[in-house]
Amino acid sequence: MRLPQEIIRDKRDGRALAPEDIAGFIAGLTAGQVTEGQAAAFAMAVFFRGLSLDERVALTRAMTRSGTVLAWDLPGPILDKHSTGGVGDTVSLVLAPLVAACGGIVPMIAGRGLGHTGGTLDKLASIPGYDGAPGLDRFRAVVRDTGCAIIGQTADLAPADRRLYAIRDVTGTVESLDLITASILAKKLAAGLDGLVMDVKAGSGAFMTGREDARALAESIVTVANAAGLRTRAVVTDMDAPLASAAGNAVEVHYAVDYLNGRVREPRFHAVTLALGAEMLVLGGLAATVDAAEACLLQALESGAAREHFTRMVAALGGPADLADAPERHLPRAPVIRAVTAGTAGTVESVETRAVGLAVIGLGGGRARPEDAIDPRVGFSHLARPGDRLGSGDVLAMVHAVDAAAADRAEMALRAAYRIGEALPAPREAVLERLG
Structure with a gap:
């Protein structure tokens, strides 16, 4: 196998990788011979330079073959x-x-x-x-x-x-x-x-x-x-x-x-x-x-x-x-469950959905680092949806938090993610397109 840094350099400089180079790099990653830093550099090089169809197929096959490939003998399609x-x-x-x-x-x-x-x-x-x-x-x-x-x-x-x-x-x-x-x-x-x-x-x-x-x-x-x-x-x-x-x-x-x-x-x-x-x-x-x-x-x-x-x-x-x-008997429950209410009457015009996801992470429901533990209890329920008409004081969402301070931060983040006004949002289908 070529040195990992040579493979990284080729991709960094925009050169196509041969299937055997990709297979060798992935084999080294699996065996621990490719370091975390080299893997991160490879990922960044791919992010900026991209892969051709042949490279994508080679990378997919190499990662598939890095372990067991299952075979089934069951009466039905898998x-x-x-x-x-x-x-x-x-x-x-x-x-x-x-x-x-x-x-x-x-x-x-x-x-x-x-x-x-x-x-x-x-x-x-x-x-x-x-x-x-x-x-x-x-x-x-x-x-x-x-x-x-x-x-x-x-x-x-x-x-x-x-x-x-x-x-x-x-x-x-x-x-x-x-x-x-x-x-x-x-x-x-x-x-x-x-x-x-x-x-x-x-x-x-x-x-x-x-x-x-x-x-x-x-x-x-x-x-x-x-x-x-x-x-x-x-x-x-x-x-x-x-x-x-x-x-x-x-x-x-x-x-x-x-x-x-x-x-x-x-x-x-x-x-x-x-x-x-x-x-x-x-x-x-x-x-x-x-x-x-x-x-x-x-x-x-x-x-x-x-x-x-x-x-x-x-x-x-x-x-x-x-x-x-x-x-409710089995699923863990957060110590603090609080209603977040609408400050003014109006229609939910839009939701910055990524911000809602980040607010869940802020509560402890996701990871900032791979080793972070997740608190399964936290998050939001009863989230209002675009087009919902809310009166002042109506529930925008319920926040589930470990303590009052975390609930306060989540409430601020959630309010910032919602836009409430008088305009009805344009209808948007849940299923946008089918391919294949």
Whole structure:
């Protein structure tokens, strides 16, 4: 293998990297022969210089092959969904059991929070006893028995990505289209999927804030995935406001349980969930059309079948068997829960969604450094949405905090993130575009 610094220099100076150079660098990263500083320099060089399609495919394949690649022998298509990240995006928790209830097999490899966005694995960690890092044998058994399992990357699956993922989070390289593409697909290819549906966010709470940038990322993922042998479709969805009215870890799990129980059906969250699930079912050959797929998903929700798959998955991975019956009994609760009220009457014209995500981190619900611990109790619930009409003193959100001082800071941040006036915001669809 060439010296890591020579590979970094080539990319820094805009030269294309040969597949063997990329493979050697990633092998060195996996083995610990490439230092954290060299990995950070490589990520920054890629961020500024970019990768060609051939380089993206080579990086994706190298990270996939850095560990075990699963193979399944189960009676159903192996399907998954991945989101590029947002605020209040707890779709994965309900989508995996929903698709499983319709005949799909969903071995979902989820990530931790990245930048200002929440991570599915961090949310699941708020469930007492839930094992988000089981061995591969247990992972296989849970998927076989329940039809779905949501876990984090194990030591066996794409270990190079796990190292690079943590470095990207703290080096300002999260938004790199090339690194996002390779990171997502390495995990998915390692999971042995038959089909993948990508949820690419666009808006103030997304890494790709502009719709054109989001489309470019969606096209990159679809192109690289198919070139690497994984059938993939992408859906561009709106992240100009928190997707759910909850942002945090335990509060989002509670929201997901309420959704599966039929207690909440917020239109944007519901629309995105159905759109992604429908694409998964069509991709897996479980429905002939999107309309037929959505009908299956709705039946799984209304019949309680999706809730049953969720309950079995949680219990099989060590969580409480009655979580869906009594989430308040099991999910941790913040010591301070306070209403943030509107100072003046008016309409919510817009929300700076990234600021809401950063406020969750400020409460302790996310990481500023890879080694930071997360407090699962904190966050926001009952978030007002664009277009909501509020009277003076009406609830803008509920803040969940460790103490009064933290609640004060979060309240200030939340007020700054909301714009309240008299204008009605222009309607914006939750599902913006489908590709693939």
